[in-house]
Amino acid sequence: MISKHLACCTYLAVFVSANLTFGQFKEPNYAPAQQGVIQSPRIIPKTTHSSNQELLKLVDEAIEVSSRRYLIANEHSPWQIYHGMNAYRHDFLVDYNGTLVPASDWLSQTNPQFRGLPWFEKTVHGGRAHRFTKPYHFEGHPNQSLALMVMCNFPYEHTFMTDDGPITIQNIIDNAKADLNPREELTWTLWFLTHYLDEDDTWMTRRGETWNLEKLVQNQINTQVTEAACGGTHNLYALSAARNNHVRNGGEIRGVWLQADQKIKRYLVAAKSLQRPDGSFPTNYFRGYGYPKSFSEQVASSGHMMEWIVVGADQTQLDDKWIEQGIQHISEKLIKYRDESAECGPLYHAVSALVLYRERMNGVAWPRPEQEPSSINPLPAASTLTKIQESPAASEPATMSPEQSLEAKPLPEQTAKKPIDVTEQAMDGKISISIDESDLSRKPVATKPVEILIAPEDATIIK
Template sequence: MNSRLTHHLWIRCSTLIVFTTAIQAACEVHADPGPKLLQPNLSSQPVRILQKKKTQLQAEAPLVARKPNLGIEARKPNLIVEDSKNIAPDQKTKMKGTPEPKPFPGIAKNPTAPMKKPMAPKVPEIVDPLDRLVDEAIEVSHRRMLSTNVHTPWQIAHGILALRWEYTLYQNKKQVRAIDWISTGPNFRGRPWFITTPKGGKGHPFTEPYAFEGHPNQFLAFYGMAGIPLDHKFKAGEKTITIADMIRNAKAEVNTDEEITWTLWAFSRYLPWNTEWVSDRGEQWSMETLVRVQMQSEPTKSACGGTHGLFALASAVNNYVKDQKHLRGTWLEANMRVRQYIEYARSMQNRDGSFSANYFAGPEYSNDVNKRVSTTGHTLEFIMEGLPQNRLNEQWVRNAVTRIARDLIDHKKQPLEPGGMYHAIDSLVIYRERSRPQYAEELDLLAKQRNFAKPEPSTPIPGYSQQFLNQQQQKAAQYNNQSRYQQYQNNSNQYRSRQARRRSFSRFR
């Protein structure tokens, strides 16, 4: 009995399903179909499936409705279709796909050779207002032009550090490129800019404040920042020297009695990180040795708050990282020193974005624009060389860049001290090179190709290499007769232990 009821129940359910399906089909035929989505007619277009891979950021980005294109270009296809009646029959077969637009009136069918593209780079659309502010500050600083017969080599060389190949001077009421002018072998107060040495040549040593090189190889480091090539020639009296000659002389003269900051700065721009050599004193030197010696100097007791030495360390570490993936030994310690003082500067930053007017010795604010531009500019220049790329857009960095740019723009008519001002400009130039590298590279190329008035060479003054050679021999003899040098040769182990104690003290500073 149960099986019979189950069989009848199954027949009734099947009949109900068939009847319901038939009624639904009839309703779809006779009833209103309702609104449907418009579908494009793809019969006349080739079937082509485009696949585009999306990055993770694009996949997570919210969808934004696109605005319709209401310009003239969007209506061109309709105009062409209306004019298709006047096209020859043999040409219509070629236009079954996408029709070719008709040329605009006034355009020749056979145009002449295309015009040369302008040399100026295409200025990208500036989205970040800080970039516009930086460009304005650099452009305003270009108008502070020095004169060849008034200003000193120390001042002019600082301008080359900041503005590179774009830097110009006034010579007899004519605008000349600074690098071209110094290449002619100028002189200042009866002394040449460059002198020859037994190993090559160099910038004239210090004679009086703010006259020539204040530190050994300081000008060579400036030329490295400007990207002057190794074979570039400078007149030195009756002879000619190159950047390579200056580097060879710097290798021969390097010693621990003089400051090596600018030597390390220049070498990190021109030489590989694993370069080794022997000085005139018979001492073994290398890039790593220069870094170790620089690590022994205390920033708070160095010139300009130690920012130049920290910049040289950061530049050397960057030179090492270009070839080596991992930091080890001295290079790791130097990188830790750079990161440490970056955080020092950040912790003592003022509310207006400026850094401490006392550098790394303690917090301080200055209302004097000259001091503020100099201290903040020196500190920011070091930070721009040592800060990782992924931290370049942090707010405290942007505040410091804004402070420097604002000061240069707001006080464009006020005299500023050249040294601190040009280091501040250099910090903005490095920021632009790192934030917009392609645009900065095009600007540099354009500056090298610009034509300026040819500089007038000054009266040649002998480079007095023989006199300089005699002085070097006297200095070497005095140095060899010193008891300290002999003690170093006899008690090398004791000397190394003293150096190790100094390194351990500075390491945990």
């Protein structure tokens, strides 16, 4: 029996050897997976994400609807008007003697006063926006006014009038550098200076301290978010803007910039975990509790949160469902409560979030200081204003773009009237001035896609 088995094995070995020798034995011409032995992995083609066009239409509507709320020049406070300029930039219109004019043009061609005090002042180090006096009047934090005007992208030589003569943006930069005080909140100082200064700029303050942008970034990294203004959202916005400018200028994510990037990413994760199913955020921000009781409270936390999130997120993260839900929530609230009185801070930070989101989705470049804004239109003469007020053209829509002559279209009669409680509104930081929707049709300004900012991936971070 054993001999027969050995004989069979010998025969098989000889047969295989012979076939290999003459090339007649071949491997199967198919892979086992193709025969169902092992399931083959599916090849999924990589496709680019198409932006949510329906969401962008909703965003456009919310931005346009909210633009119909007008503040009154020389009545509403600088703090309120600055917030409007942060959201709408040169498209933010104010009621100036019965005519809608861009706030940036009005500020640049007059010496505006509020409660007998000038908006801008000359100093021994250059110039500045008027500092804090009362809540909701002038700036609430050092250099807040200038930070809120960054998106207007005024060039260095742009001038504002004071009681003692004109000052330039460069004068204001010089004063901000000289007057920097680490015992004060520096969030808005970083927000402002990161737009205008080069990273290698180093300066000495009037206190004899040496500072640069990296030191300002380190200061904001060390700032505790839950103890900072507006739930720390402005701290995260300033850090995000500074990091983005650093990357945009070819900088590497290492050292203090790596720390800033890590803080931003940590709080993006925290924000996502705190978001409610409807896309809103707690009224107490990162403390994680609190429910809104009014329209302003509904958009306050969500608007502030989404404003910094849109700036801090990577370009690919803007497609994430939770970010789209946050943008949708804000848009729906602004449209639904279009006729409700609103506080300027929450309202315009919410609008700013939508404008920033729309720009990033459309690839619009972040403004750079070397790019000059559109030319300033002359304000209407006093005689023209009188004529407009005497015979308003009721059939004309009250639209006004920076490119149009300011004499062209007056306010409708019902909006030229000032509310009885406008002074109280200004003191409370509120706004309830609006016009009939049927009298206004304002389309978003078309912009050309220029830039898509993509932060470095983790694999490219230099440690």
